[in-house]
Amino acid sequence: MTGNAQPGRVGYRDIANDLRQQIDSGELPPGSKVPGENDLTSQYGVEQPTARRALDVLKNEGLIVAKRGSGTFVREFKPIRRVSPDRLKATSRGSGQPIWSTDVGTRPRTEDVTVDVELPPAPIAEVLKLDDSARVVIRRRRYVVDDKPVQLATSYYPEALVAGSAITEINTGKGGAYARLKELGHEPTRFREELRTRMPRDAERQALDLAQGTPVILIVRTAYTADDQPVEVSEMVLDSAAYVLEYKFTSHD
Amino acid sequence: MTGNAQPGRVGYRDIANDLRQQIDSGELPPGSKVPGENDLTSQYGVEQPTARRALDVLKNEGLIVAKRGSGTFVREFKPIRRVSPDRLKATSRGSGQPIWSTDVGTRPRTEDVTVDVELPPAPIAEVLKLDDSARVVIRRRRYVVDDKPVQLATSYYPEALVAGSAITEINTGKGGAYARLKELGHEPTRFREELRTRMPRDAERQALDLAQGTPVILIVRTAYTADDQPVEVSEMVLDSAAYVLEYKFTSHD
The missing domain is CATH 3.40.1410.10 (Chorismate lyase-like)
Incomplete structure (x- = not known):
């Protein structure tokens, strides 16, 4: 829950934290598809901008990667x-x-x-x-x-x-x-x-x-x-x- | 101008591009103070969220750094x-x-x-x-x-x-x-x-x-x-x- 969020309301940071935890725990393994904006709006009962902002946080952290036309995926490191x-x-x-x-x-x-x-x-x-x-x-x-x-x-x-x-x-x-x-x-x-x-x-x-x-x-x-x-x-x-x-x-x- | 912006309207990317250009050219040198959200809203005639998002782009690029209580500054590299x-x-x-x-x-x-x-x-x-x-x-x-x-x-x-x-x-x-x-x-x-x-x-x-x-x-x-x-x-x-x-x-x- 962030400082800006109303009590009981889900904010973009809550969604980002949830997804990050799923990535860190391996529940969402490298290469797997991440829920899209539409999935998140219905799953968390939030508006599209909130879902988009949550995904943006994880993109900036380098944890997930958008692939044009096919969705967003947990980043793989195959160097x-x-x-x-x-x-x-x-x-x-x-x-x-x-x-x-x-x-x-x-x-x-x-x-x-x-x-x-x-x-x-x-x-x-x-x-x-x-x-x-x-x-x-x-x-x-x-x-x-x-x-x-x-x-x-x-x-x-x-x-x-x-x-x-x-x-x-x-x-x-x-x-x-x-x-x-x-x-x-x-x-x-x-x-x-x-x-x-x-x-x-x-x-x-x-x-x-x-x-x-x-x-x-x-x-x-x-x-x-x-x-x-x-x-x-x-x-x-x-x-x-x-x-x-x-x-x-x-x-x- | 971004795909989302109305023709003639200033978007957050325009502001970010302006500031980035000023940083790259040395007009805003390392360590100098960057215009704040209030400065940008009056300078560009945009709402607060647009100004905030422009600054956020440059923070994510590592070009500017917010210092608690004193404002936002062009990043210095003194390694x-x-x-x-x-x-x-x-x-x-x-x-x-x-x-x-x-x-x-x-x-x-x-x-x-x-x-x-x-x-x-x-x-x-x-x-x-x-x-x-x-x-x-x-x-x-x-x-x-x-x-x-x-x-x-x-x-x-x-x-x-x-x-x-x-x-x-x-x-x-x-x-x-x-x-x-x-x-x-x-x-x-x-x-x-x-x-x-x-x-x-x-x-x-x-x-x-x-x-x-x-x-x-x-x-x-x-x-x-x-x-x-x-x-x-x-x-x-x-x-x-x-x-x-x-x-x-x-x-x-």
Whole structure:
């Protein structure tokens, strides 16, 4: 019962609390259909706006997800696993039992690659230690699983370092950008990932087709050569409902 | 203009879009006061519920934050930096220029430590490779910065491994639990952190005093000995508005 509710009258928070309890207890398991606005109006004897507002609370909490044309469902968490340092090996020696099960077989597909040469945003120029007039090669792409975009990624390379290499082409060739950087004498050997999370901006929500109540994970990875020269900065925006991240390290790192 | 709005009439989305644009452009900078419901009703000629709903959209997006008794403000992001592997060193050799500035001087204070001996939750028992009857020592605490809780943490240790040590006491002594594990012949040398993010559950929102539109970061860290024995699992729940995480690794890890 909320402060605003009349005694004995059912408010939107009461309905939200009921449904949340059913989700938490497993009575409404992941993937199951949630009662619709019409079901709730008749079940609780409330008006449509009250029922809608109750469902909206749970959508903002990320507990339920509306699917166009088929109703509203308890959210399922079936993530892919992104492992660092050895991101490419889904399972590796001594990883041990993970806390969250993930779909280790799935590898996102790269889509819509573009390559541009531009002046970098100021924070990128700073990280790459570039002066005001230095341009960067910018590679943008999306990662997609089963036609659902799961990640937006933008990588920046100092133009002076990579001009003329396949890093300036759509297809970077076997081994990708890191293999090309190595050939150019700038092999990345040390990496830093900075990570934060927040609710998405409008453009991110649309580009990743995010359900209400879904945060994004922002990762900025900087790659350094053995002599501490930054050679690549990558900005990533991840659908938080699609990923578990895993980092492994030793006390001697 | 939304689908529901009459032509020429201002809807809550129009107001939200206006304010969002002012925040994105810096016209309303971080920390500045946002017009209140009364300001918006007179400015846009709308009813109170429309103004309230517009503000609610931006609260759910995490862009504005209501402060009890003083109004609503553009959210500021002044995070602390959590660095792995060398979490204790705020700055370290060769870290390079970070993408997000953080308050490197601030170290959260530990509060409300409790120690219990219980049967572990099933996923924890699995990660620690314990059989059904094996109990664990559970250390729970909060981390606080300036009286604001920023992290909830729960660590699990196999009872058979740590019984009789200071790990079972409120104060673990100099060097903490890892120093005690080393003395017991179970030095943790290898770590795995699994990480995901989602909107908070009710209890988390209350315990961390989270503003609307603030996700939580969940980290589960497992510590292993040199012979791959798991000796500690820690579950952490972080206020995403309080943290930037940093991971460093090399291609030879």
